Amino acid sequence: MNKRLGVYICHCGGNISDYVDVEKVKESIEGEEGVFLAKTTMFACSDATQKEMVEDIRNNNLDGLVVASCSPKLHLLTFRAVSERALLNKYNYVHANIREQGSWAHSDDKAGATAKAIQLVRSAVAKVRLARSLDPIIIPSKKAVAVIGAGVAGMRAAIELSDMGCPVTLIEREHFVGGRTSQWDILFTTNQTGKELVTKLYNDIAGRDNITLITGAEVISNTGSIGDFVLKIRVTPRYIMDKCDENNLAKAIEVCPVVVPDNFNFTITSRKAIYHNFPSEYPHYPVIDIENCTRCGECEKVCKSVDFSQQEQIVEVNVGSVMMATGFDPYTPGEGEFGYKLSDFAVTLPQFKRITDLNEGRLVYKGKEIRNIAYIYCVGSRQSEGDNNYCSRYCCTSAIHASLEAKRKFSNISNFHFTRGVRTYGKQELLYAESLRMGDIYFQAYEENPPSVDVNNGEISVSINDIMTGGREITVEPDLLVLVTGMVPRSDNSVASIFKLPKGRDRFFNEIHMKLRPVETVIDGITICGACQGPKNITESVNSALSAAAKSFSFVNKGQLALEPIIAEVDKETCNWCGKCQEACPFDAVKMVKEGEKEVAVINNSVCKGCGMCLPVCPVNAIDLIAFSDNEIENMIDALSSNI
């Protein structure tokens, strides 16, 4: 029980004292049990007052501090720091909000505001009397980071962490690195190709000892938490030996009889069961798609490197922090959505990019030479009916860039853009201007009246009531229809559910706070970056990847971590394990432990977030939340209901 308390009541330069009689508050608090000194101050947060508090605490050996001022969101940390500077444990500080929930809320009733302020301060005093000194929970932190996803964000983050001297495990589900970026030809802003960019990053990664790249790898479980994540990873073999003769492998590909759609080209082409995505793909040698392989053995005959004896492996990785860089899926239109699947010549934007990449000289698709191309924007984004209300951010620029590249690469191309309002934000506007000057034609409609697509005898026609032409219906009959599809969260959600990562309304991973903590998740130690957090272009993905790298690094670089000690506590005497708290815990922080004969619940300190969800479910009231114990809350209620 704290007996020597200091209470400071802030005028907030009139913000409080104009409506609350702060002197009266001070007087009525002076007599409270344990209050050693009570003062009013013009600005509690000013350096001068802070210094005064430090001196008061030291000189008078105060064991508790209350500041009644603005919202704790603004200055809780400030005064906790004051306590610490005065060598008073910071959990012996309690904040009373008499501005936002006092003077301002009740500026129409000065007497009422003053009475409320008195009670709020009393309740803070009641709480601080019971406050305990707490020490942060210190846990060791393994100086290593796992980066999940080896797309451009993941690769870039891995390099950065490696530069900082932090060992990295880079885990990629596919057998090749580079993610979406490797699928793109010329990129906007630098005129580099996606392949070139990925090649550079791959070479950089390959040359480093402290990055372990695992491809064909999937995280299947995690038993650990910040500082000490233990990931189990299932690694699918390539069925091809490390040292292999490229010529023989090329032959092996040739002889393979299995033909399946090529996902690298978004199924516009097909590949064999033994394949690589493009000739200089990384890692260099191909892989056998075992699910589609018929084991006919033809490849083994021509290539000694094929090795069907390779086995699936389970690898365990122990890291202090995990970075999620799992990227996005392109939206897949529904059948008949803007003519998709109704015509062979209705393709998605990613497919179109592959088509232009795969053609030289003339743009030919499925035997037809393509001259007129129509693009329908916002397919799968900004849906008025449908799940994707959000704007996918990158697609306007991407579509315009792709259409310009097509125009540059092939002769006689006419582009017709059916938009919902072009969103080439920032410097990307210059690309839009260039496209207009090159003669591309843009139309616009609103969400209520989107363009319509007719497919008649294989001929596509796209009509729109163009608002820029006074709402007139305009029709274009393109050779190829490109649906500018947006970004959606990865359909495979397994990794997210392993880590219990929360998602936002848009179903992408959610950060804690867009501005204050933009790459952290509510699961301590797990950071997110790139398009798994929401649509982003490459530059934006890399920016977030590097931010996340710095954040993840800060979790592990000191070898240990301090965690907030406000967590749940189980009274082992009362507890007679029923499991309800375990069920209620969203973080898997409760374990059953045998104490002699008795089974009791035990809280894992480094996992518990202190939400308190386990409290109300306990049938015997054996759990309390530190700093929110029954005693504290009930004393506060008593103080609030006291008479003035």
Added chain:
Amino acid sequence: MEEAEKGKTSRYLRDKKGVSEEARENLKKFTRIRKSILDALKEGEMTIAQLSQKLSMPGHEVVFYLMTLVKYGQVQTGEIDDMDEYYSYKLKK
């Protein structure tokens, strides 16, 4: 140069670099306008439009100076008119 006494250093700088004519003029102008506004308000509450007419001063200048006087506590905001358009202003007691 001799050390200036703490609490009386303004004189030191005045001797050293002087005061610009512009700053002086600005002070005079403000003092004059402040006086005229405060005098006008002594007669009773007034809206900005009324003050502007009475002092033959453009509306935006009245807004600027009056609001400054509100900020520094010499004038306070009164009631808003029936049309919810213009506040009246009065001296702070």
Added chain:
Amino acid sequence: MADNIKTSSYDALVIGAGIAGGEAALNLANNGYSVLLVEKDLSVGGKMILLSKVFPTLDCAACITTPKVSEISRHPGITIYTGSEVRRVVKKSENNFEAEVVKHPRYVIEDDCTACQLCEQACPVVVKDQYQYNLVGRKAAFIPFSIASPRVAAIDIENCTLCGACEKVCPTKCIDFTMEPEEFLVSVGTVIVATGFRLFDPLNMPRYGYGEYKNVLTSMEMERQLAPTRPFNTILRPGDGKMPDKLAYVLCTGSRDATVGNPICSQICCMYSIKQAQLLMGALPMADVTIYYINIRSFGKGFEEFYEQAKGMGVNFIKGKIGKITEKENGNLVLRYEDINENRLREAEHDMVILSVGVLPNPDAASIFQGEELKLDHLNFIGQARPLANPSETSIKGVFVAGTASGPMDIPDSILSAGSASSEAMSYLIRKG
């Protein structure tokens, strides 16, 4: 003077203490590096600390900025010089930069000032308050704004009449007119440029009448009118003190406009205008707000939903750029535009017009780098050497760019870019070049 130059060294120099510079400094300091953060203004927090609320969450800007700002100012690893300028930076070798920093006198001893504001009360001089975007006055002895950090008075020496009134009332005798500029020679391992952006000055577009028509405001002026520390304590027309009830936003003022030399989109104006419109609907329940736009660019996380929300609240959106504005005798403004949806020229009367001004590069930064040139891009933003894989690298190895110094971006993007810059700066320091 040469004798007075103080020398010191830090791991990193961060130029500009706006939200990007602050974030970068914090990241570095939290990882154990010593940082010198130099800000030319009297307070840290940049433009963000002066905003009302921020899109799309409608958090109060001060409430997000102040915890960050106080973390920065208390961090033992960060040294802040406000009211200071980096005059010159020279790269001597990898991980070795030399910077010349000048701290302009504040004429107030920072450590002794208690922010009691007695000097402000005593000062007889009133000039335009730049922190309120000139909407009201401030004294020549003043605290920049109530949540400024450091919250310490300063003397505006240009406008001070040296009457000495402030000195007389100062209880701690912290006002000192004998202060002189201090020069520092600093050696650092890496430099982060976070010099931010300038706002477009609508005086360059006379057809909108800004300056001449007093009820035509810039968005930043409106931002101040909406902020918790607002100048009028309500929303008033600066022309005559009337409460407005028919407001218009003119988007793309100085953006996407080759005739004013800024062909790019400023990326933030659509969203801040939508935000302000929402706040205005809250503050003036009877008011009509119309936003005149070319394209609405609500592209970020949660932005499109925010735009839909504004439509749902009754904000009018009209597609058409405002061609010219004329003033009526009662101070109302007539806006001439083509309503693209109707394919027709229209004129609309509003009683207050807000010009949603765009983002321009801040040209100061590049010139301080001597020896090796800090290259600008063709729009005069700090050039990004490798914008895809290394977005914060500049033309000088070891110098990184954070936030809007490299181009328009919103707050979340600025913060991510600051994270990226600090990350690259750290690995540069660890790699030793």
Added chain:
Amino acid sequence: MEKKSARILVFSTEKISDPAIDMAGLLKLHYPPTVYTIAVPCSSGIKPRWIMHAYEQGFDGVFIAADGSDCTYGESCTEKTGRLVEVTHQMMKGRNIDPARLRMAAICSVCSESFVKQIKSFNQYLLQSTKS
């Protein structure tokens, strides 16, 4: 003496609804000063006994400003808060307390107006019911 306003104890949450209540103050949206707030980490961690304690101490009503779907601790929050309210309602019935004296509403971090509206109507209800 007739009461001007009812005594209401509000349980808010530190990250979501308490900021909304703060903002109500910032916007000078007034509500009775006999409304007191205790902030807890998450609305699903409120113990029914605390609520019962408040009634014993003379509070007319208890209002839970719940996180709703915005809860940072997971999607189950809404459901769990609902369940504890249910449990408390049972306890209240057992002690002959009008269950309507406990209210819950999801208050998002910017739902200041909705908070004030809720509180005012709750206050009205409580004043009416205690009069009769």
Added chain:
Amino acid sequence: MAAVNTAFSRELSKFGAFDFNACYNCGNCTAVCSLSNETDSFPREMIRFSVLGLEDDIKGSLKPWLCYYCGECTTHCPQQAEPGELMMSLRRWLTSVYDWTGLSGLLYRSLTATVAAMTAVALGVLAYAFHEDLHLEKIMHTGHLFEMVAIAAVFSVILLPNLVRMWYFIILKPGLRIPVKKYITSLADLFIHMFTQKRTLGCDDSQVRWFEHLVLVFGYLGLLFTTVFLDWFSSDSAFVITLGYVVSIIIFTVTIIFVGERIARKREMNSKSQPSDWMFVVWLFLMGISAFAVRLFSDLGILESNTWLYLTHLIILAQWALVIVPFGKWTHFLYRSFAMYFDKLKKS
């Protein structure tokens, strides 16, 4: 339902239009145009039609003729899409559309064709002159006769049918029914606009341009009248002689100002002149000054020994009457006035 015709913008570029594809449809041009109003909003709509190649809509529109090219739209176009120049080019294109002979289009599109036509006319005049053994009196007599015949022929064979075609595109094809009485009562507008171009007064730039233009129109019509009907060159009346001097002086001074401005590119409208614009003003100048000189030489009694002077004048005159008036920029004078007339009819 309309189909897009991308070829049209290439076609239009031959008439001088450029960069109009850069338009992002903000409507700024319409908003800054002081002649644009709620019923007639331009130029953006015309830009849009041009980009999409909606030829029929342009043919049926009078908006290109409602623009007097003050250049405000171009000055303020955020995309630098040259709306003013597009409107000018549309007028040229429309001229070629109205012209049944197709020569207008040919001359606008091809500088070579223009030079060839002008040369052919010059050679024709010279051939005739040599045929007459350079007999001045005979040539002058024929010259005067030519003037009268040419005016009548050009008007009845070329301009009148073209006006009918214009009427067809504007009134008949869109199916407008206008009572005959209206045609008569609206005639006043036709003449007012023809002689005064009073609409230009609504433009934003200085009114000097309108005044210069007005003076020029009266000067030109005066010269036409004096030479053709009063037979200035052969007249003995002091009044007629003085009148002729005055109007020809007016023509060449005003045109000198115009040429000067075009060279200095003072106005937005002057900065992108096409050959047809130059030709119109230069030939007008030459007409004025050569007519002045012919009469002066005649008064000084030295014309006899300077046959070449009259020949030069006659060549200029013939080129003017046979090329520029029926197929060149001169037609704007006519179409613009009729556009105002038709506009009045349409709105009745």
